[in-house]
Structure formats: C-alpha cells, structure tokens
Amino acid sequence: MSRYTFRLPDIGEGIAEAEIVAWHIKIGDVIAEDGPLADVMTDKATVEMESPVAGRVVEIAGEVGDRIAIGSALVVIEIEGDGDGAQAASAPAAAPVPVKAETPKPVATPEPVATPEPVAAPPPPSVAAPAPAAPTARVLASPAVRARAQDLGIDLAKVQPGPEGRVRHGDLDQYIAYNAGGFAPAGVKRADEAIKVIGMRRRIAENMAASKRNIPHFSYVEEIDVTELERVRAELNAAHGNRGKLTLLPFVITAICRAVPDFPMINARYDDEAGVVTRYGAVHLGLATQTPGGLMVPVIRDAQDRNLWQLAREIGRLAEAARDGSIAAGEMSGSTLTVTSLGPLGGIATTPVINRPEVAIIGPNRIIERPMFVPDGHGGERLAKRKLMNLSISCDHRVVDGWDAASFVQAMRKLIEAPSLLLV
Known part of the structure; x- marks a missing residue:
C-alpha cells in the first residue's frame, strides 16, 4: 500500500488559490477513479475536482469555506501498489498545507452551510411554542374542549376558566377573541444562528x-x-x-x-x-x-x-x-x-x-x-x-x-x- 497526494491543479485561469465550497468525500471513504472529491470556487466558476486514482481517503485539507493555494495538497488517498512519484507523499507531513486528520462532518449539498448549535438560551416556559404544550392536571375541561384547543394550537393552561374552575367552550371563545384583538404576541421567538459566509x-x-x-x-x-x-x-x-x-x-x-x-x-x-x-x-x-x-x-x-x-x-x-x-x-x-x-x-x-x-x-x-x-x-x-x-x-x-x-x-x-x- 502507498499514499497518493492529489494537489489542487491550476485550472487555467491564472489564479493563486481557490475556495472549498463542498466536499463529496470524507476520511475513510473508498473512492473510484474519476470519482468526485470536492467542489472548489475560483473568481469565475465552481469546478468539481475528480480523483485520478481509486483508493481509500485518509486525509483531506481544510473544511468548507477554507481557501487553499494552487499546488497544495487537497486529498491524500491510500492506493494499492506504488504511488505516482510526482504526486505521492511518503507521509502526511509532506503536504504543504495543514491537513485535517480527524474525520469531518460529511457535506452532502453543493453549497452546504454547517448548522451551528443555537447561540441563545432556550425560550422561557412563558413563551408560546408553535405546538401547544400539554395541559397540566389542574386544568379542568371536557374532552371536546380539549380537542378543540388542540386543533387551534391553544394551551389550556393559559385560558381563564369559569367560576367553577372548568374551562368551557365560552371561556375558549373569550380567549380567542382577546388574542384576536391584538393582545397576542407579535410572533414566535427563534433561536439565534450563526451562518458561515462561504x-x-x-x-x-x-x-x-x-x-x-x-x-x-x-x-x-x-x-x-x-x-x-x-x-x-x-x-x-x-x-x-x-x-x-x-x-x-x-x-x-x-x-x-x-x-x-x-x-x-x-x-x-x-x-x-x-x-x-x-x-x-x-x-x-x-x-x-x-x-x-x-x-x-x-x-x-x-x-x-x-x-x-x-x-x-x-x-x-x-x-x-x-x-x-x-x-x-x-x-x-x-x-x-x-x-x-x-x-x-x-x-x-x-x-x-x-x-x-x-x-x-x-x-x-x-x-x-x-x-x-x-x-x-x-x-x-x-x-x-x-x-x-x-x-x-x-x-x-x-x-x-x-x-x-x-x-x-x-x-x-x-x-x-x-x-x-x-x-x-
């Protein structure tokens, strides 16, 4: 077994670097000859890079959004037999750019955007969610009222019950009329998100x-x-x-x-x-x-x-x-x-x-x-x-x-x- 280093070629536009906009492989994948490796973007177009050899991917350079220089190592592939003398790398350290050795998250779309963890804390219980919360045991209501509230997306715990402590259809009607009069929250709170500009x-x-x-x-x-x-x-x-x-x-x-x-x-x-x-x-x-x-x-x-x-x-x-x-x-x-x-x-x-x-x-x-x-x-x-x-x-x-x-x-x-x- 040997290793073949695929270096980012000169696409013929006189450019010095290109941006990785999508990976089609991840570390450990077995790839066929002419199989897609990654999409890279230059000043003029997005170009798909294809593997000149068949083998198993052992290293990739950078993540989506990173820019790498022409001639830098893009992918290292483990192949059968001897590697190409012009492209082979005896060890990962021979790559001219830092090479990521850990398995990255796979990228499946042509222009992926990594989904980050929400930045904001979870909304407090007092904020209404899109789906109704399950009513507590203290809320008294008939099955018909409960079913109607569920269909309308209303949390019965927020409805003011009648004098006997039971929520009836009339109480539900008053809640709807009150909120329809402009007293409902202006919208639904979303979690903050950070989107990488690539x-x-x-x-x-x-x-x-x-x-x-x-x-x-x-x-x-x-x-x-x-x-x-x-x-x-x-x-x-x-x-x-x-x-x-x-x-x-x-x-x-x-x-x-x-x-x-x-x-x-x-x-x-x-x-x-x-x-x-x-x-x-x-x-x-x-x-x-x-x-x-x-x-x-x-x-x-x-x-x-x-x-x-x-x-x-x-x-x-x-x-x-x-x-x-x-x-x-x-x-x-x-x-x-x-x-x-x-x-x-x-x-x-x-x-x-x-x-x-x-x-x-x-x-x-x-x-x-x-x-x-x-x-x-x-x-x-x-x-x-x-x-x-x-x-x-x-x-x-x-x-x-x-x-x-x-x-x-x-x-x-x-x-x-x-x-x-x-x-x-």
Missing part, C-alpha cells in the same frame, strides 16, 4: 465591499412615462406571441444601446491601478440575476446587435442557466455595463452598487399608475391616468460627471417615452 455569498460580499470602498458612487433617478411603451409591448406580444413574451427589460436594453454612442464614458471600465479608462464600442451588458446561491451577473454579448425578441430570448436563457448552475464560465465575465432590476418587487427607486471595474449600473424600478396632467391637443391640459416608472443610475464619480449621467438618462427617457424610436 462560496458565492462570500464572493458577493467581497466584490460589493471592494466596489463601495474604492468607487465614489453617486446616483441619479428620473421619472419616465411608460404608458405608450406598455401599449406597444402588449400589442407586440398579442401579434407575435409565438416568438415568446416581451418584458420591459428588452426595451430598456435597446434604449441603453441607442443612447450609449453619444455617451461613451458610460459604457466603460476603469483600471484604477493603471489609471486607464477603456471606452467600449460594443455593449456587453451584465444582467444582475438573483439565484439560489446569491447574485450572479451573466453577460449579454454584443447587445447592440440584437433586436427585442433576441434580447428577450437571451435574457431568459442566461437567467435560467445562472439559476440552475449550467452557465458557462465565459458567460460570467467581460461585461462593460450592468442592468439590475427587481422585477415584480420593483421599488420606488434604487441606488445600485456598481459592478466593478465598470463605471455605471442602471436600474429600472416598478411601474405604477398615477394621475398626470397631459396635453389635451387643444393647447391646454387634461388629467389622465398614466403608467410611470423611475429609472435609476449609479456612476463612478471619478470617471462620470453628474451632468453626463443625467444627460444619458434623459436620452434614454426620450427613447422610452416614444417607443416607435426603438423600433426603427
């Missing part, structure tokens, strides 16, 4: 912190009348439903692509270390997407070359791939400008955080209906119900001036409020 969540935290730390943000919000655009969108969906469904986002992206050539500083990236701003001719649009693992930003390549239907299909494809984890690493980098939208959640206005090293991020907000004064066609005004939406933009003030940001949004407003300009 994987995608840690990557998001680091990127957002770096963006706010290094970029002097400013935001600008403008109200846009989207009544006509919503009418055109409904007509296009009714006439061309076989092509798919158009949401507001393809129209916003088209307006961005039409306005950007006159404001090239918006579609740019700033290398603050080199002191160089690169203005891009093509719009590679980042699409902020909420996924089960956290916020991801897939990229619509050459958005300026796509029509409304092509944009709608690409938005749907990238969002689905990001959420189910099938998105390619190359589709997660290289954006020059980002759009973020909360969709149905909307919001009156947002101040989004810039996707560094970009210099701007745009956020359409919720559409609401409000009365407005509009021209009546005879030189006067009339009151009409209109659909309105606030459009937010955050910019890097080192690169983009407030006047330029406001002028860019006004150019977008002109296009959105006259959607025929987007269709020619």
Whole structure:
C-alpha cells in the first residue's frame, strides 16, 4: 500500500488559490477513479475536482469555506501498489498545507452551510411554542374542549376558566377573541444562528465591499412615462406571441444601446491601478440575476446587435442557466455595463452598487399608475391616468460627471417615452 497526494491543479485561469465550497468525500471513504472529491470556487466558476486514482481517503485539507493555494495538497488517498512519484507523499507531513486528520462532518449539498448549535438560551416556559404544550392536571375541561384547543394550537393552561374552575367552550371563545384583538404576541421567538459566509455569498460580499470602498458612487433617478411603451409591448406580444413574451427589460436594453454612442464614458471600465479608462464600442451588458446561491451577473454579448425578441430570448436563457448552475464560465465575465432590476418587487427607486471595474449600473424600478396632467391637443391640459416608472443610475464619480449621467438618462427617457424610436 502507498499514499497518493492529489494537489489542487491550476485550472487555467491564472489564479493563486481557490475556495472549498463542498466536499463529496470524507476520511475513510473508498473512492473510484474519476470519482468526485470536492467542489472548489475560483473568481469565475465552481469546478468539481475528480480523483485520478481509486483508493481509500485518509486525509483531506481544510473544511468548507477554507481557501487553499494552487499546488497544495487537497486529498491524500491510500492506493494499492506504488504511488505516482510526482504526486505521492511518503507521509502526511509532506503536504504543504495543514491537513485535517480527524474525520469531518460529511457535506452532502453543493453549497452546504454547517448548522451551528443555537447561540441563545432556550425560550422561557412563558413563551408560546408553535405546538401547544400539554395541559397540566389542574386544568379542568371536557374532552371536546380539549380537542378543540388542540386543533387551534391553544394551551389550556393559559385560558381563564369559569367560576367553577372548568374551562368551557365560552371561556375558549373569550380567549380567542382577546388574542384576536391584538393582545397576542407579535410572533414566535427563534433561536439565534450563526451562518458561515462561504462560496458565492462570500464572493458577493467581497466584490460589493471592494466596489463601495474604492468607487465614489453617486446616483441619479428620473421619472419616465411608460404608458405608450406598455401599449406597444402588449400589442407586440398579442401579434407575435409565438416568438415568446416581451418584458420591459428588452426595451430598456435597446434604449441603453441607442443612447450609449453619444455617451461613451458610460459604457466603460476603469483600471484604477493603471489609471486607464477603456471606452467600449460594443455593449456587453451584465444582467444582475438573483439565484439560489446569491447574485450572479451573466453577460449579454454584443447587445447592440440584437433586436427585442433576441434580447428577450437571451435574457431568459442566461437567467435560467445562472439559476440552475449550467452557465458557462465565459458567460460570467467581460461585461462593460450592468442592468439590475427587481422585477415584480420593483421599488420606488434604487441606488445600485456598481459592478466593478465598470463605471455605471442602471436600474429600472416598478411601474405604477398615477394621475398626470397631459396635453389635451387643444393647447391646454387634461388629467389622465398614466403608467410611470423611475429609472435609476449609479456612476463612478471619478470617471462620470453628474451632468453626463443625467444627460444619458434623459436620452434614454426620450427613447422610452416614444417607443416607435426603438423600433426603427
């Protein structure tokens, strides 16, 4: 028998380290050749490591959330015969990183989160639990009253009995009426819990912190009348439903692509270390997407070359791939400008955080209906119900001036409020 040390390989992205986000094995497991060992995350993607040999796992390096250097020992496997001279380790001490010799808790999910022991002390007996506590022997009540209290989740010990000391249906009704009148506790107390920030969540935290730390943000919000655009969108969906469904986002992206050539500083990236701003001719649009693992930003390549239907299909494809984890690493980098939208959640206005090293991020907000004064066609005004939406933009003030940001949004407003300009 000999030992084979599997070292974390260079995944070909020029990285120095990777984060362990999931273990598929534990010490003592027998693993087949090409069997999964662990999932590791780089700056761009999560990669599954596979064993090049069959054998029994005797040591693993680190726990979920730990970062290890490229070339460091990831797993030590006991194998039949002689080990590979290039990878074999004569003893555990040969591993360049501390290797955990004790059996860790197995990790079963792609992005596990260890469940800690509750931090807070158990709630006092006076706090109502979700299920009713068993009534004490001193509580007198008929079986029917007890059954009803159990169905309602009421602890009979908390119900004020009648003069004879027995809880009757009327006493139960009074208890229910009292609590329904606003005297019940506001909610149920939960135990505190500590969640380790790892994987995608840690990557998001680091990127957002770096963006706010290094970029002097400013935001600008403008109200846009989207009544006509919503009418055109409904007509296009009714006439061309076989092509798919158009949401507001393809129209916003088209307006961005039409306005950007006159404001090239918006579609740019700033290398603050080199002191160089690169203005891009093509719009590679980042699409902020909420996924089960956290916020991801897939990229619509050459958005300026796509029509409304092509944009709608690409938005749907990238969002689905990001959420189910099938998105390619190359589709997660290289954006020059980002759009973020909360969709149905909307919001009156947002101040989004810039996707560094970009210099701007745009956020359409919720559409609401409000009365407005509009021209009546005879030189006067009339009151009409209109659909309105606030459009937010955050910019890097080192690169983009407030006047330029406001002028860019006004150019977008002109296009959105006259959607025929987007269709020619």
